Amino acid sequence: MSERYLDDQMLISRAQGGDRSAFNQLIRKHEARAYQYAYRLTRNPEEASDVVAEAFVRVYNALHNFKGQSAFTTWLYRILTNCFLDIRKKERSRPSISLEAALLTPDGELERQVEDPNRTPHEEAERNERERNVESAVAMLPEYQRAMIVMYHAEMMSYEEIASALDLPIGTVKSRLNRARLSLRELLVKDEELFRI
């Protein structure tokens, strides 16, 4: 059987029995996805790697307690989120990119972007710019809101999965996500105004 497709539960059972190769396979199977989630939260490869490494240490230490009541990935997301929040608490606040600050000239004037009337050749550039702005706006959210936005919109987790991962009632997840989206709306509206003539 190809190692790549070994069921999580089988790998976990073997790892719980002391099979280190099974634990290695579990890590290999999930490390890329774990990194992508961590990167979306941190926007920094070094920090994202630290989050993932710390998360797998916690998985290693707690695997004997994992009873399979939730999917392993759900459990891993919870651990990753907690590692991200814990690492952030320990660090000094890092300068975050403000959409407004990026557009301030040395004189303090807001720099205006002129829309090119020839849209077709620049459509792709604009789309990428908008995507970057969305990513930047997400990075400006409070960490907990950021985690929920990333889980839902980037990781494509359901409300139920997010509730399970964060150990929250589903109603709380929905209301917090709505609040996060409203915050993002504010940030992105400001950004759009700055781009208009």
Add this chain to the structure above:
Amino acid sequence: MGTTTMNQEKAREFFSAYYEGTLEAGLSQTFEQRLKADSQLQDEYRTFEATMSELDTLKFEEIEIPSFLSDRIATRLEEVQEKAKAKNPVWTLWLRGLAFGGVATLAILGAIAGYYRTEGPSTSQIVPTSTSDSLKLDTSGPNVVMNYQSSQREQMSISSGGTLLKSLNLDAGTRVKSPLENDQAGAALFEVSVRGKTTVIAIPGTQRQTSNATSGTLKAFAAAMADFYRTPVELEVADAEKTVNWSFEGGRSAAGALQGAPYSVVELDNGVIEIKDR
């Protein structure tokens, strides 16, 4: 709930549910009425819809996995393992295989403390017994290193004094490599079992022991021999609990220590003394 009771703030709370079509019918109707009556709220909802569309692009972002990620994870896990080993000098496992492709090499770091007495187990210990031909002891370095290569999918268990210390599920071709360290004064015994056969490995302690015992189980003999000759002893017999008599007096060679028993005692080129059924 009428339009007058749903203020703007309340209406905003329903943006997501309305967008996703999960708002219950009654509330949905009220929400729509509120929207119709409030142009500012309409604008806000339109921008909310645009935001939701833009958020959908997040999943398309391509994120490159850094080449150092696997190594970072492996290094971090090793640190944890080393700390655990320092706290509890029994068996811990080392996960260096993570950073490399192909067959993972499992390195079992063992710190053996304690020794086995005929009257009962003392502090900890693991007596490895190996029975497979593919289990070899390497004495070329400062520590004795147990090397084993599984020829098929199998289970290896390592115990001491009847207590199971570690169980490993090995795939075919998995290499197990472990230094066997004994920090105690007297010999330590490990029992390594694979496919129903057990090998006892006695590792001499830090000090030469002078025991007056001249009879006991084969395991006790292996420990005594390791203590006396200051060399590892490998015991591969059908019944390691069988009682035997021995003597090291008169400068006997290892082969001559066991008296009148149906076992071969051979000193191998690497200095290991091997005891087998004749």
